[in-house]
Amino acid sequence: MKNGDGSQLMIIARASIIEEKRKEVYYDYGSVLIPQGMLAPEAVYFFNRENVNEVLFYGYENEEEVKFANEYDSMIEKAQVVKGTVE
Numbered sequence: 001m002k003n004g005d006g007s008q009l010m011i012i013a014r015a016s017i018i019e020e021k022r023k024e025v026y027y028d029y030g031s032v033l034i035p036q037g038m039l040a041p042e043a044v045y046f047f048n049r050e051n052v053n054e055v056l057f058y059g060y061e062n063e064e065e066v067k068f069a070n071e072y073d074s075m076i077e078k079a080q081v082v083k084g085t086v087e
Helices: 063-079
Strands: 009-020 023-033 045-047
Antiparallel strands (some): 023 045
């Protein structure tokens, strides 16, 4: 992560819509710490692709994943949800 503390994260969700300051926002990714995993539902860390400094490993990819990735930007535009920001 850019400006992160050096912790490694594993992505477990994409295009997550969450409530933040009483409004819905989306983040490109939801993740958990490596190696701990999901310790609790509130221990999911949300961030966006512009916050990524380096990708350490690409996981499983099938045709559905490729299609989702190719349609992601269009899908987000249609959803009309504001993008959250990482401080």
